Amino acid sequence: MTLSNSKDLDWESAAESHVGKVREINEDSLLNRPDRGLWVVADGMGGHAAGDVASRLVIETLAAMDPPASLDEYVAAAKDCLTTVNHRLLQHSRQSAQGLSGTTVAALLAYGEQGAALWVGDSRIYQYRGGKLLQLSRDHSQLEEWIAHGLLERSQSKDHPASNVITRAVGAAEELEADIELIEVHPGDTFLICSDGLYNELNEREMALALNKKDCANAARQLLQIVLSRTARDNISVIVAHSNDKCDASKTIVNPAVSPAQS
Numbered sequence: 001m002t003l004s005n006s007k008d009l010d011w012e013s014a015a016e017s018h019v020g021k022v023r024e025i026n027e028d029s030l031l032n033r034p035d036r037g038l039w040v041v042a043d044g045m046g047g048h049a050a051g052d053v054a055s056r057l058v059i060e061t062l063a064a065m066d067p068p069a070s071l072d073e074y075v076a077a078a079k080d081c082l083t084t085v086n087h088r089l090l091q092h093s094r095q096s097a098q099g100l101s102g103t104t105v106a107a108l109l110a111y112g113e114q115g116a117a118l119w120v121g122d123s124r125i126y127q128y129r130g131g132k133l134l135q136l137s138r139d140h141s142q143l144e145e146w147i148a149h150g151l152l153e154r155s156q157s158k159d160h161p162a163s164n165v166i167t168r169a170v171g172a173a174e175e176l177e178a179d180i181e182l183i184e185v186h187p188g189d190t191f192l193i194c195s196d197g198l199y200n201e202l203n204e205r206e207m208a209l210a211l212n213k214k215d216c217a218n219a220a221r222q223l224l225q226i227v228l229s230r231t232a233r234d235n236i237s238v239i240v241a242h243s244n245d246k247c248d249a250s251k252t253i254v255n256p257a258v259s260p261a262q263s
Helices: 051-063 071-095 142-148 204-211 216-228
Strands: 002-004 010-018 028-033 038-043 105-111 114-120 124-129 132-135 179-184 190-194 236-244 257-259
Touching: 010 028, 010 216, 028 051, 028 236, 038 051, 038 190, 038 236, 051 071, 071 105, 071 114, 105 124, 105 190, 114 124, 124 204, 132 204, 190 204, 190 216, 204 216, 216 236
Parallel strands: none
Antiparallel strands: 002 010, 010 236, 028 038, 028 257, 038 105, 105 114, 114 179, 124 132, 124 190, 190 236
């Protein structure tokens, strides 16, 4: 998928989602909108009622945002959308006997040559530039809190019993607190937005090797296939987005679409 969202940069992007080898339902949902400078991965909370419904509601609400006039306006609108979804999910949980319904969210928003990473939970956003992979988001998880306070070494975190304990999610608390990282977007930057089902199965070197090819569709497919060649214990979702410096009229323009979770 290739479209332009500003006079400054063109964007190409591709998305993949898979149920994995263990779970019966894919609770992940994706939004892949290069024309809007908007890419989102939402990972419904496993073990809770209707996690797939929660993640889909996040995607549908963000997809309905009006075109922004600035990055600040874009970020504010996205935060408002997540707050609305948070209230709806909490209201539903109070009225339903099914229990808590929640989801993580990791979103990349681009406006011209400016961008913002916005996230709640442990889905991640990475930037690949000049051969280096940088994690823009910081997991809202029990492990990250322990590491930040010096209670655990990062080398001890892999396969830790608390690895699935997140400290923030949409639909989990009355007050929703999203983190935001503002960035400058350079031509040639590549971004990876993914659920924990991807990054828990491979390392950053493997991510960087796939992203280095600057072919979004092949990179997304390759990352998914690596995970599927392993245990694939969770749902796997990945979006790869790449910025170009000028509009190339020879590129095919494809209608953007909300990407549903795929089995």
